[in-house]
Structure formats: C-alpha cells, structure tokens
Amino acid sequence: MPTSRFSSIACTVATLLASGSAAALDPKDLHFGEALYYAHQELYFEALERLDAEIAQHQRVDEPQLDSLYRQFGYARFCVGDFELSYRMDHRAGRAIRLVLEGDVAEPVRNEGAFRLARIHFQKGRPEDALQALERIHGEIPVGIRDDIEFLRANVLMALGRPSEAVEALRGIRDSQELTGFAAYNLGIALLQDGRQREAFEQLDRAGRVDGGDGSTLAIRDKSNLVLGSLLFEASEFGEAQGTLDRVRLDGPFSNQALLRAGWADASAQNFERAVVPWAILAEREPTDAAVQEALLALPYSYSQLSVYGRAALLYERAAQVFGGELAKLDSSLESVTAGEFLKALVREEIRQDKDWVIRLRSLPEAPETFYLTSLMASHDFQTALQNYLDLEDLRKKLVSWQTSLDAFDDLIRVRRKYYEPLLPEMDRSFRRLDAQMRLRLEQREQVDRRLQEMLVAPRPEYLATADEQGAKAQLEQLEARLGGASGPQAEALRLRIDRLKGVLRWGIEMQYHQRLTEAYVHLRELEPEVAALKTQYDAFVRTRQQANHGYAHQASAIRGLRARVHKAQKRLDVLMPAQGHVLELVAARELRIRRERLVAYQDQARFAFADSYDRAVKAQAH
Amino acid sequence: MRDGLVEIRLWTALLALLGTLAAPPGLAEEVSKQQMQSLDEQVQVIKSDVLGIGAELDQLEEKLLYPSGTQVAVFLSLAEGQTFRLDSVQIQIDGQPVAHHIYSFKELEALQNGGVQRIYTGNVATGEHQLEVSVAGKLPRGGDFGGKQRFGFRKDAPPAIVGITLAERPSGDAGIEIGRW
Numbered sequence: 041m042p043t044s045r046f047s048s049i050a051c052t053v054a055t056l057l058a059s060g061s062a063a064a065l066d067p068k069d070l071h072f073g074e075a076l077y078y079a080h081q082e083l084y085f086e087a088l089e090r091l092d093a094e095i096a097q098h099q100r101v102d103e104p105q106l107d108s109l110y111r112q113f114g115y116a117r118f119c120v121g122d123f124e125l126s127y128r129m130d131h132r133a134g135r136a137i138r139l140v141l142e143g144d145v146a147e148p149v150r151n152e153g154a155f156r157l158a159r160i161h162f163q164k165g166r167p168e169d170a171l172q173a174l175e176r177i178h179g180e181i182p183v184g185i186r187d188d189i190e191f192l193r194a195n196v197l198m199a200l201g202r203p204s205e206a207v208e209a210l211r212g213i214r215d216s217q218e219l220t221g222f223a224a225y226n227l228g229i230a231l232l233q234d235g236r237q238r239e240a241f242e243q244l245d246r247a248g249r250v251d252g253g254d255g256s257t258l259a260i261r262d263k264s265n266l267v268l269g270s271l272l273f274e275a276s277e278f279g280e281a282q283g284t285l286d287r288v289r290l291d292g293p294f295s296n297q298a299l300l301r302a303g304w305a306d307a308s309a310q311n312f313e314r315a316v317v318p319w320a321i322l323a324e325r326e327p328t329d330a331a332v333q334e335a336l337l338a339l340p341y342s343y344s345q346l347s348v349y350g351r352a353a354l355l356y357e358r359a360a361q362v363f364g365g366e367l368a369k370l371d372s373s374l375e376s377v378t379a380g381e382f383l384k385a386l387v388r389e390e391i392r393q394d395k396d397w398v399i400r401l402r403s404l405p406e407a408p409e410t411f412y413l414t415s416l417m418a419s420h421d422f423q424t425a426l427q428n429y430l431d432l433e434d435l436r437k438k439l440v441s442w443q444t445s446l447d448a449f450d451d452l453i454r455v456r457r458k459y460y461e462p463l464l465p466e467m468d469r470s471f472r473r474l475d476a477q478m479r480l481r482l483e484q485r486e487q488v489d490r491r492l493q494e495m496l497v498a499p500r501p502e503y504l505a506t507a508d509e510q511g512a513k514a515q516l517e518q519l520e521a522r523l524g525g526a527s528g529p530q531a532e533a534l535r536l537r538i539d540r541l542k543g544v545l546r547w548g549i550e551m552q553y554h555q556r557l558t559e560a561y562v563h564l565r566e567l568e569p570e571v572a573a574l575k576t577q578y579d580a581f582v583r584t585r586q587q588a589n590h591g592y593a594h595q596a597s598a599i600r601g602l603r604a605r606v607h608k609a610q611k612r613l614d615v616l617m618p619a620q621g622h623v624l625e626l627v628a629a630r631e632l633r634i635r636r637e638r639l640v641a642y643q644d645q646a647r648f649a650f651a652d653s654y655d656r657a658v659k660a661q662a663h
Numbered sequence: 664m665r666d667g668l669v670e671i672r673l674w675t676a677l678l679a680l681l682g683t684l685a686a687p688p689g690l691a692e693e694v695s696k697q698q699m700q701s702l703d704e705q706v707q708v709i710k711s712d713v714l715g716i717g718a719e720l721d722q723l724e725e726k727l728l729y730p731s732g733t734q735v736a737v738f739l740s741l742a743e744g745q746t747f748r749l750d751s752v753q754i755q756i757d758g759q760p761v762a763h764h765i766y767s768f769k770e771l772e773a774l775q776n777g778g779v780q781r782i783y784t785g786n787v788a789t790g791e792h793q794l795e796v797s798v799a800g801k802l803p804r805g806g807d808f809g810g811k812q813r814f815g816f817r818k819d820a821p822p823a824i825v826g827i828t829l830a831e832r833p834s835g836d837a838g839i840e841i842g843r844w
Contacts, residue, residue, distance in 0.1 A: 070738040070826055073779025080773035085710075089717045129707050421699060428706045435713045442720055449727055580732075580789070583820065587730045598723055605716050612709055620702055 069094070069108040072116050079119070084127035085434070091120055114140065114149055118156070125160060128427060134160050147179040155189050162192060167199035187216040191223055194230065203233035221250045221260040228264065232271075244268040248287055261287075262294040270301055278309035296322060296331035303338055312342040323355075327362050328369070330635070336362055337642055340649065349657035356650035363643040370636045377629050383621045386426065387433045422631065425624040432617045439610050446603050449595070456592040464588065471581065478578065485567065492561055501549045504556040509545060516542050733786035734822035737762070737794070740779040742830035742838075747808045748801040749774065749829065754783050755795040761785055779826075787818050796827055798837045810837035 075091035078084070095116060098109040109116060121136035137160070140153040158173035174193050181189065194209035210227040213219060228244035231237075247264035250257065269285035272278075282305045288298035299318040306315035319342065322335035340355035376382055491503060505513065520538050523531055725734070737754055749771055754762040762783035766774075774780060794816055800808040808831060816825055830838040 068740065068779060068826070070740075070779050070781075070824060073740060073777065074738065074781050076776070077770075077773045077778025077780050080776045080778045081769045085714065085717070088714055089721065092714065093718050093721065127710065129710055131704070131707050132711060424699065424703065428703060431710065432706060435709065438713065438717065442716070445720065445724070449723065452727060580820070583732050587732055595723065595727060598719075602716060602719060602723065605712070609709060609712055609716060612712075616702070616705055616709060620706065623699065623702060 069112055069116075071097075072109055072112060072119075075119070075123075079123055079126070082126070084123050085438075088120070088123045088127060091116060091123065095120065114143075114145055117143075118153070121156060125156075125163075128431065130160050130164050141176075148182045151177045151179065151181045152185060155185055155192070158192055158196070162196055162199070167196045170196045171200065187213045187219055187223075191216075191219055191226070194223075194226060198226070198230055198233060201233075203230045206230040207234055220252045221247060221257045221264070224250060225260050225264045225267075228268075241268060241271065244271070245284070248284065258289065259293055262289055262292045262298070266294045266298050266301070269298065269305070273301060273305050273308065276308070278305045281305040282309075282314075290321070296325060296329055300331040300335055300338070303335065303342070307338070307342060307345075312345040315342045316346075327366055330638070333363070333366065333639065333642060337645060337649075340646075340653065344649070344653050344656070347660070349653045349660055353650055353653035353657050356646050356653055360643055360646035360650060363639050363646060367636065367639050367643065370632055370639065374629060374632050374636070377625050377632065380621075380625075382625060382628060383429070386429065386624075422624070422627045425620060425627055429617070429620045429624050432613060432620055436610070436613050436617065439606050439613065442606055443603075443610075446599055446606065449599055453592040453595055453599070456588075460588050460592065467585075471585070475578075478574065482571070485564070485571065488560075489564060492557070492564065495557060499553060499557075501546075501553045504553060504560060505549050509549060513542070513545055516545070729784055729786055729822075731822045732820060733788065733818075735783075735785055735787045735792075735818060735825065736781060736822060737783040737825045737827065738779050739774075739782045739827045739829070740777075741774045742828050743777075745775060745830055746803045747831050748803075749798065749808075750800045751798070752782060752829075753797040755793075755797075756783075756785070756787060757793050758795075782827075787823070789818050789820070791815060791817050794825060794841070796839050796841075798829060798839065800837075802831065808837055810839060812839040814841045816841070 071090060071094040075087045075094065078087035078090065094109060095113075098104060098107050098113060101107050104110050104113075117136060117140050121133045121140070124130070124133035124136060134157060137153050137157045141150055141157070145153070154173050154176040158170040161167070161170035161173060170192070174189065174196065177189060190209050190213045194206040197203070197206035197209060207227065207230045210223055210230055213223045214227050216223055224243065224247035228240050228247055231240035231243055244264050245268060248261055248268055250261055250264075252258065252261070265284050265287045269281045269288070272281035272284060282302060285298045285302040285305060288294055290299075299322040303315045303317075303319040303322070306312070306318075316339065319335045319339040322332055323339045325332045327333060327336070336355075336359040340352040340359065343349075343352035343355060373382075376385075491500075494500075495503065516538050519534070523534060523538075729736075735756070739752060741749070749766050751763065751765045753760060753764075764780075764782055770780070792815070793813060795811065795813045797811040798809055802808045816823060826842040828840045828842065830840070832838040
C-alpha cells in the first residue's frame with residue numbers, strides 16, 4: 041500500500057488521543073476533513089488552501105466554542121505545519137508550529153510541536169537549531185513520539201559531530217518496535233563515527249539480522265548488511281564480508297551494490313569462480329546502473345583470472361558494445377538536456393500520473409534525455425531542484441487556469457449587470473414604499489404592546505373603549521357643550537339624562553375592563569406569527585436584493601485585483617522557472633558528464649582487455 | 664510507519680553511509696549552495712503568494728456561483744474502520760442527478776484515512792428537498808456492496824451543508840447516514 045508523507049498525521053492523532061491531550065475527533069469538521077482528503081492524496085496545495093480558509097473562518101466567528109472546528113483547532117494548526125512541510129514550505133511550516141508553541145496549549149502538545157520544529161530544522165540542515173528545539177522538550181511527552189524524539193536527537197548529535205552522545209541516545213531505543221532496524225543501524229554508524237570499530241561491526245551485524253516484514257525495515261536491514269559487508273571488505277576480512285553481503289536481498293534497492301561488492305570480496309580472496317556468480321547476475325541487469333556497468337567489466341576480468349580467455353574476450357567485447365550503446369544514450373541525453381528537451385519531458389502530464397513515472401520515463405524511446413533520470417535521482421541536489429521545478433510547473437498551470445476562470449467571472453458579471461440594472465430601480469422604489477408601510481405598522485404594534493404593558497400597572501379603561509363607545513362618548517360631550525350654561529327644568533332634565541348615559545357608558549367600560557384587556561393582549565399575541573412571517577419575507581427580500589448587488593457590483597474590483605495578482609505571479613514564475621530549470625539542467629549535465637567520463641574509461645579498458653584476452657585465447661589454442 | 668521519519672532515517676542513513684564509505688556528492692561547480700538555497704526560498708515565497716490567490720479566488724467563486732442563500736454542499740465520508748472498496752457514488756437532488764463520482768485507489772484510501780470528500784456544490788431554492796444517494800462497491804470478502812437511500816433536507820438562509828457517512832451493515836448492505844452541519 042503506498043503511503044503518503046502525510047500518513048504521519050494519523051499516528052499523531054492516535055498519539056494525542058491516547059495521551060488524552062487532544063479532543064476526540066467527532067463530530068467532524070467537514071472542511072477540515074476535506075483538507076485531510078486532499079492531504080492523504082498528497083495534494084498539499086489543495087489541502088492547504090482548504091485548511092487555511094477554514095482556520096481563518098474559525099478565527100472570525102464570534103463564539104468559536106460553537107464552531108465545529110473548535111475541538112480540533114490545535115490539531116488543525118499542527119496539520120497546517122505538516123502540510124506546509126510536505127509541500128516543501130519549511131519557512132511557513134516552522135512559523136505554523138511556532139504559533140502552536142507560543143499558544144496556550146497543554147504540555148504534550150507543546151512537546152510534540154517542539155519535536156516537529158526540530159525535525160524541520162534537521163531536514164533543512166540546521167542541526168544546532170534542531171538541538172535547541174529538542175532541548176525545549178520537558179515534562180509529559182506523548183507516548184507515541186518518545187522514541188522518535190530520542191532517535192532525532194541522536195541524528196542531530198551525529199550531524200553535530202558528537203557521536204558518543206548519539207550512542208547514548210540510541211542505546212535507550214535500540215529495541216524500539218517502531219524504529220525496528222533504524223535505531224540499530226544508526227547506533228552502528230554512531231559507534232563507527234566514535235571510533236569503536238569492533239562494537240560498530242557487532243551492532244551492524246545485529247541490525248542486519250532484525251526481523252520485520254515491512255518494506256522500510258527490509259531496506260534498512262539490507263543497508264546494514266551492505267555497509268557492514270563493505271567495511272569488512274575494506275578491512276580485508278573477505279570471507280566475513282561475503283557472508284554479510286549474501287544476506288542482502290536480490291530484489292531490494294541495495295541488491296546491485298551488494299552483488300558488486302560480493303563479487304569483489306570473492307575476487308579479493310582470489311576466489312574467482314565464486315566471484316563470477318554475483319557478477320553474472322548483475323551483468324544481466326539494467327545497464328544504465330553504475331554497478332551493472334562495473335560488473336560488465338568485472339565479469340570477464342574474473343574469467344581471465346581463471347584463464348578462460350575465450351569467454352573473457354567475448355564478454356569484454358559485449359561490455360565494449362554495451363558501453364558504446366550507453367555512451368550513445370548519454371550523448372543523446374546530454375544533447376537533449378542542452379537543447380531544453382529534458383525539462384519538457386519532466387513535466388509531461390501523462391507520465392506524472394503514474395507513481396513510477398521516473399522509471400517509466402527511462403523506457404520512453406522518444407525521450408533520450410530521460411534515460412539516466414533514475415541515476416540522477418540519487419543526487420539530493422537534483423531531487424530538490426526537480427521537486428521545485430515540478431511545483432513551479434503546477435503553479436504555472438494553476439495560474440493559467442485561474443486566468444480563464446477570471447475571464448468567465450467577468451462574463452458572468454457582465455450578464456448579471458445587464459439583467460439586474462434595468463430591474464433594480466423600479467424594484468427599489470416599490471420596496472421603499474412597502475418598507476415605509478411596514479415600518480409604520482410595526483411601530484403601531486409596538487406602541488400598542490407598550491400601552492398594554494403599562495395598563496397592567498396603571499389601569500386606563502378609556503383606552504379599551506370600543507369605537508361605538510367612543511362615538512357615543514363624543515356625542516354626549518357635544519350635547520353637553522351645546523347645553524352650555526342653559527338653565528331651566530328642561531335643560532336640567534337633559535343634563536341629568538346626559539349624566540346618566542355617561543354613567544352607563546363608563547359603567548360598561550369599567551365593568552368589562554379586565555376582559556377587554558385580556559382580549560386585547562390575546563389579539564396582539566395572535567399577530568405575532570403574521571409579523572414573524574412578514575419579517576422573514578422582508579429579510580429574504582433584503583438578502584436577495586443584496587445578493588443581486590453582490591452578484592456584480594462589488595465583485596468587479598475584486599476580480600481586477602485578483603487578475604493583477606495572477607499576472608504578477610506569472611511574471612515572477614516566468615523568471616523563476618527558467619532559473620530553476622537551468623539549475624536542474626546544470627546538475628543533470630554534470631552528473632551525466634561524470635557518468636560519461638567513467639563510461640569512456642570503461643570502454644577503453646574493455647577494448648584493451650578484449651584485445652589482450654583475444655591474444656591470450658589464440659595463444660592458448662595454438663599451444 | 665511514519666514516512667516523514669523514514670525519510671529522515673534513510674537520509675541520515677545515507678549520509679552516514681556516504682560519510683563512512685565515500686565522499687558526499689558535491690555540487691556542480693556552476694551552481695553554488697547559496698544559489699540553490701536562494702532559489703528554494705523564492706519558490707517558497709511564490710507558493711505562498713499563489714496559495715493566497717487561490718484562497719481568494721475560491722471565496723470569489725463561492726460568492727458568485729454559490730451564494731449562501733441558495734448554496735447546498737454535499738460531503739461524503741466513511742465511518743471509522745471501513746474496509747469495503749467504494750467504486751462509485753451517485754447523488755440526486757429532487758430527482759435530478761447532480762454528482763456521479765468513480766473512486767480511484769488514492770481517493771478511497773484518503774476516505775478510509777478519515778478524509779471527507781466534497782462531492783457536490785450547487786444551488787437550490789429555499790424550502791424542502793429530497794436527496795438520493797446510491798453507492799456501489801465490493802466487500803473485502805468479494806461480495807457486492809451497494810444500496811440507495813433517500814433523505815429529506817431543508818434549505819434555509821444559510822448554506823445547506825449535508826454530510827453523508829457510509830458504513831457496511833452486518834448484512835453486507837450499504838449503511839448510508841446523513842447529517843446536517
């Protein structure tokens with residue numbers, strides 16, 4: 041199962057959960073989950089884009105504790121650092137992790153942050169800074185990274201030329217399950233650097249026998265055996281060297297080197313019959329590999345040492361032919377590199393879809409510039425330059441496609457403007473009218489509500505008089521006014537009637553006051569759903585109106601701004617890409633020239649040895 | 664195994680090996696370490712700039728194409744520990760097919776590792792809607808894994824965010840759950 045660099049994250053979460061220092065991951069924050077979805081596919085640009093946006097959004101909300109990212113916020117910040125590191129942005133990654141360190145976080149989280157920061161420093165070749173970061177670790181450490189911290193500390197100490205301290209750090213973790221093989225191997229190397237050769241040999245021997253089925257453990261086991269075999273060979277312990285090199289798997293990444301050295305161990309012990317076996321296997325492998333090329337010469341050499349000159353001559357001849365073919369390939373490669381074809385081949389999209397694209401490139405008959413790419417990949421400088429170049433090419437494609445998107449957005453805005461602009465003035469006029477009416481009614485309702493509240497404290501029966509009662513009351517007051525100061529029995533009788541009627545009226549209003557107050561209150565409350573519906577409709581209209589406006593009015597300037605930034609970035613890419621490409625070409629050309637010089641020497645040797653073996657074979661036949 | 668660490672381990676191991684057995688590969692005379700470093704820094708700066716542009720462009724796209732008043736987004740994830748092979752998912756809204764995704768190995772692995780896929784973003788009117796999810800795949804034991812389920816959801820003023828979680832039921836059928844965010 042192929043794993044991404046980011047697979048480390050899953051372990052981190054498990055670690056944090058186990059130590060109880062981070063919140064459980066549920067409920068999920070979907071946008072954070074989306075970023076993880078991209079990161080697990082090694083699409084770090086997309087992952088960072090999503091996660092940056094989600095974190096920014098979280099930091100803007102008024103009540104972050106209600107946001108779905110709240111419980112995963114610390115972890116999300118760590119992930120930003122991890123994604124940035126995986127996207128080869130170590131400056132930003134360091135900043136992201138420092139932010140976590142400076143925040144108010146639990147001790148295990150802080151220690152994990154310090155460890156990650158140290159790892160970045162170390163990867164970027166800054167062991168002093170790495171050690172400083174490691175020294176910040178104290179107190180509670182998440183269980184899952186304890187051994188990793190010591191392992192990193194040992195690596196840092198070795199890089200600082202302090203192997204004896206590295207040995208001490210490694211001794212404590214040499215039986216670590218997680219670091220099977222790696223700690224044991226590095227302990228061997230540290231002992232060697234510390235000048236304790238015998239102990240180093242014993243330790244490397246142990247590392248070369250570790251159990252473990254996973255690919256990386258098998259690879260480090262092979263490497264331990266290869267290194268130990270080579271050291272024993274240099275110490276002229278050829279028999280021991282042979283036995284150790286035999287333990288390297290024939291199909292592993294170090295098998296070519298191991299076969300070559302195994303052959304030399306036999307040859308140095310004057311055991312040429314045995315040397316023929318590994319070299320014969322190796323001579324049939326991919327001829328672009330340097331070990332295979334050396335074996336093509338070494339194999340006939342051992343036959344000549346066994347006095348089988350005819351076979352040696354044939355094999356030298358074959359070697360000269362193979363070298364000739366390889367030289368032609370190298371010349372084509374160099375020519376294509378100089379002509380700029382190499383860079384074009386590297387960015388071929390259909391090739392990069394395949395995870396083994398580097399290997400596939402080699403087999404493309406129409407792309408000679410890539411024949412030696414796998415060998416070039418062994419160079420750290422080349423790998424860095426290549427990754428940067430490929431990243432820049434991805435950015436270039438993104439910018440081109442965004443430019444197209446911006447053109448489409450411009451069109452969209454134009455169409456929306458054309459549609460909305462004639463409609464909006466009339467719509468706004470109608471809205472203003474309705475808005476004024478609505479505000480008036482809502483204000484009236486509020487006033488009634490306020491009055492009813494006051495009447496609960498200070499009763500005002502007259503406020504609850506019906507329209508008829510108010511009319512009758514007004515009429516009675518009018519009649520009373522008309523009577524004015526009139527006197528006499530008739531006037532007195534009328535006044536009495538008016539008073540009686542006023543009394544009846546007042547009696548009715550006051551007797552029904554409580555019932556009326558309750559009814560008024562109920563009626564007012566009955567209005568509430570209507571008012572709420574009106575408000576929803578009003579809000580929906582305002583929103584739609586705003587969106588209509590946002591649909592074109594405010595976006596034009598945003599698009600202009602973005603277009604300018606895209607343009608500026610493209611300009612910078614136009615300068616940076618050729619510069620990065622040039623570095624790549626220089627490194628590639630240099631590596632290819634070194635290989636060429638070696639091949640020329642090999643070819644001369646093969647030709648000379650062919651002639652010599654041929655003569656000897658003829659002489660042997662004559663005798 | 665943590666690959667970042669494996670990388671350090673191998674790198675360290677390689678450095679150690681080279682240091683012990685051979686001279687480390689030097690740089691081409693024409694390219695100095697400083698030049699390489701300076702280029703690397705410039706590449707990092709431009710990555711940062713382009714990330715910023717991308718984020719802003721995403722926001723603009725959302726405002727223009729999927730305003731919150733009509734936006735609906737459908738996310739898909741797998742329940743923890745699922746081992747079935749998800750081949751395809753189809754989404755219909757109100758009877759109309761809106762998304763059909765066929766999964767690559769990498770995408771499936773990303774889902775199994777806790778990733779969440781945004782499978783659809785679109786627009787619907789305010790009110791009640793029907794969402795239909797159909798899935799197809801294979802069980803680790805070789806049988807078919809599949810099913811179809813319909814759910815109702817309501818679109819209000821904020822964006823409608825719908826999360827679908829897939830899991831294998833004891834019967835081997837697809838368990839499809841929906842949640843609102």
